[in-house]
Amino acid sequence: MIRIRTAFLLLAAFSASPSLALEPIDIDPMIPVNLCELNPALCIEILPIDPCILNPALCIEILPIDPCILNPALCIEILPIDPCVLFPETCVAPPSIDPDYAFGGRQKVKVAGAGKQISVAMYAIELGGLGFAGMDEADRYYVGTWVPVGKTGHKFALTLDPASKSELAAKIAAAASSMTGAPQNVVFTKSPKIILKIDDAGGATLKIKCRGVLNGTDIPVKYKAKLVGQAVAAILLP
Secondary structure, three states, rough: OOHHHHHHHHHHHHHOOOOOOOOOOOOOOOOOOOOOOOHHHHHOOOOOOHHHHHOOOHOOOOOOOOHHHHOOOOOOOOOOOOHHOOOOOOOOOOOOOOOOOEEEEEEEEEEOOOOOEEEEEEEEEEEEEEEEEEEEEOEEEEEEEEEEEEOOOOOOEEEEEHHHHHHHHHHHHHHHHHHHHOOOOEEEOOOOOEEEEEEOOOEEEEEEEEEEEEEEOEEEEEEEEEEEEEHHHHHHHH
């Protein structure tokens, strides 16, 4: 009974005291309540912690290891071996010739659809037995056989051996390449026709005619040279 009376007395005193009375809060129900204003601690931005700060070892940049450091043998520059060292027999320089006749003049290469090219040509020819050796202005070496033709005894037909035919084809192909603007190879459709004619005064003429096609095509290629010359002995005389 005493406890109930005491509670009523405290409640009456709390209501009568102006300092302890609660004032009503004026809240407009149409305006949303900003929780950050009511409790700023709720709105403190917590930034993520940089893992590199927590564990710097995670952020060390590991550069790739140069394989040349691990195995220097991998990075030794291996220069190409000169085939002449491995197979000296394949690189023997063509034998020098002691020419009997020296010729000079013009040569013409004609490629269908690409025009023609005219340039200077020089040949030196050494005759012997039934064979001959020659060299042109580009130091290409030619060998083959010759036979007399006609009844005068001063006219000869020269026939190139297979390697020399390839050299002459390469000579013509070089001109064809410069004319077409692309690397070319030439295949003969007829054997080159080479005629050497010597006159009684020691002069001579050399005529060369070739026909072929650009390799892999049917584009005609023609080579023609008409050269004049004379015996080397006559050239060397004062």
